Amino acid sequence: MISPDNSDLSLRRVFWITLRRDLMLAYRRRNDLISPLMFFLMVATLFPLGVSPDPEFLSEVAAGVVWVAALLATLLSMDSLFQSDFDDGSLEQMLLSPQPLALLVFAKICAHWMISGLPLTLMAPLLGVMLFLPEQGMSALVISLLLGTPTLSLIGAIGAGLTVGLRKGGVLISLLVLPLYIPVLIFGTGTVQAASIGLPVEGYLAIMGAILALGVVLAPLAVAAGLRISVSN
């Protein structure tokens, strides 16, 4: 991947190249992009069928249902994050490259968010309408997902990095990552619920932003450490 003559690539350039590569790979396999979105939609459909179609009840739980569905959909797409790179050996090349692994990982996570978290966020208002989410909660839902789904991708990548190459990776990843998702879920639904009853949401959003900032700084390092361990298995 890196030959001696272009080993002085600037970090920013490396970031963009990795990001573009992952986005292009995702674009070539468009069908894979649809499945998490369909999953997201279906979970939200199952809920009224399983519990109650009563609009009053649904509008109360809408925030939680959309958030849980988004969380599970992100988790579903998580175990493919490093898998194909691991299978075809490009992950090992990344580990061997002179560029910092955490940066490459961060670019990959950004790409993953753009193809999973961002579409989920854009689709969320549709689910909100289906679940009778109050009008004033709608913008809070989108903003909280916009701040929360990158965190989900970052945390999920830690699990993906630790389990890549393991036989039972998929199930294990949810076991490792779901407990770590809980704070994001609590503050995410808290934002929407507060907005739905007309309370200020700045505090919630500030905490979610803080968690995201912490994740951006620390998660790539943990993922890089996890990948080095997994690849040496």
Added chain:
Amino acid sequence: MGKLLPGFAVVALLMLITGLVWGLAIAPADYQQGNSFRIIYIHVPAAILAQSCYLLMAVAGLVSLVWKMKVADMVGKSCAPIGATLALLALATGAIWGKPTWGTWWVWDARLTAMLILLFLYIGVYTLHSTIDNELNAGKAGAVLSLVGVVNIPIIKYSVEWWNTLHQGSTFSVTEAPKMAPEMWMPLLVMVIGFYCFFAVILMLRTRTEILEREKRTGWVKELVEAN
């Protein structure tokens, strides 16, 4: 026999017996909760230990990642099942205590939930250890995961203030004067110290087994086995 093991074992035994008899039989009954409050002498030490154990696991993980110490690795691995048991014990005694006092086995209160998350984190680390076949890599992966999960410890600590719900505030603190009556608080202190010593004993036994297991192909283990 190790050097520290008998000491800790004797102290743990004495402390636990003293604390239990004192707490369950001698300490006065609570004026509101009657005798049901006495489960505190198991519940609080288990809950404190469950959190301390995670911290120890994370510190051991850090040591094993930074200084590549094999023993730290083994301590980290031994912590996971002990911590999971303690968290489960804290949850179970909490549920039993909650029924007569709050009228319910379980509430979705921040602290209870945080303890449940702690249990999940322990199970995650334990499962990761047992899924990865290569012992060295399993140790490192577990260390990374426990360091990531250590973010959860402050959330447990501060969740009472953050979400402020049904659970009472902490009754036990080393730095502040106790809010409980001294005749109730003293046996609790004895129990907590007893639990710590007991934990040390179990941890040493597990780590020792782990060392023997990993070094089973070396000469000194074979000599040891043949000698006994």
